[in-house]
Amino acid sequence: AQSVTQPDIHITVSEGASLELRCNYSYGATPYLFWYVQSPGQGLQLLLKYFSGDTLVQGIKGFEAEFKRSQSSFNLRKPSVHWSDAAEYFCAVGDMNRDDKIIFGKGTRLHILP
Amino acid sequence: DAGVIQSPRHEVTEMGQEVTLRCKPISGHNSLFWYRQTMMRGLELLIYFNNNVPIDDSGMPEDRFSAKMPNASFSTLKIQPSEPRDSAVYFCASSLARVSGANVLTFGAGSRLTVL
Numbered sequence: 001a002q003s004v005t006q007p008d009i010h011i012t013v014s015e016g017a018s019l020e021l022r023c024n025y026s027y028g029a030t031p032y033l034f035w036y037v038q039s040p041g042q043g044l045q046l047l048l049k050y051f052s053g054d055t056l057v058q059g060i061k062g063f064e065a066e067f068k069r070s071q072s073s074f075n076l077r078k079p080s081v082h083w084s085d086a087a088e089y090f091c092a093v094g095d096m097n098r099d100d101k102i103i104f105g106k107g108t109r110l111h112i113l114p
Numbered sequence: 115d116a117g118v119i120q121s122p123r124h125e126v127t128e129m130g131q132e133v134t135l136r137c138k139p140i141s142g143h144n145s146l147f148w149y150r151q152t153m154m155r156g157l158e159l160l161i162y163f164n165n166n167v168p169i170d171d172s173g174m175p176e177d178r179f180s181a182k183m184p185n186a187s188f189s190t191l192k193i194q195p196s197e198p199r200d201s202a203v204y205f206c207a208s209s210l211a212r213v214s215g216a217n218v219l220t221f222g223a224g225s226r227l228t229v230l
Contacts, residue, residue, distance in 0.1 A: 032216045032217075034218070034219075036219075036221075041223075042223060043118075043221030043222055043223045044205070044219070044221045046219070046220075049218060094216060100145055100162060100164060100169065100217055101159060101162065101170060102159070102219060103159065104149075104156065104157040105156070106155075
């Protein structure tokens with residue numbers, strides 16, 4: 001079955017520092033991969049997606065993610081975080097060979113130190 | 115576009131009462147998803163529809179939960195009778211998937227349910 005693992009429940013970084021949030025998945029043959037962000041009291045907003053092509057994808061708010069098939073990973077990165085990046089981040093996976101389900105990881109809450 | 119619209123935003127009810135959550139997807143989207151979010155279990159897919167037809171309801175916790183999509187612009191999630199463990203935030207999301215699985219979801223703001 002499809003599954004998504006985000007091993008870090010909480011991460012704390014200082015403002016201006018770099019960030020990497022980990023995501024590992026299991027899937028069928030062809031994964032579609034997503035990162036969403038959720039601010040407190042809000043719904044989820046798409047940061048970026050990977051469907052095919054270049055394995056390094058750029059998203060909104062200066063985020064990027066790299067698809068590594070050999071490692072079954074899709075880690076999210078940002079070179080310099082801002083206090084407004086404090087939120088919860090969700091990795092998600094879909095699989096064209098199965099159905100239209102999108103399965104989410106349990107999320108990583110990002111805390112920013114001033 | 116106003117986005118995905120959910121109502122009510124907050125609902126407080128007593129155990130045993132019926133609860134109905136509503137969702138209006140983005141016009142033109144052909145898939146609709148209901149998720150439940152709790153601290154313990156994260157974001158769980160309850161059910162999703164494609165062209166108003168329920169495709170997979172394996173995430174619906176039990177018979178007390180039911181969902182309908184009578185037309186392309188409206189869906190409901192009903193809990194009858196409600197229990198305290200149903201307390202959660204319920205999200206509706208819609209998408210226009212041109213390729214199966216490639217669903218870019220647009221989420222509503224959620225309905226926070228508290229069952230006393």
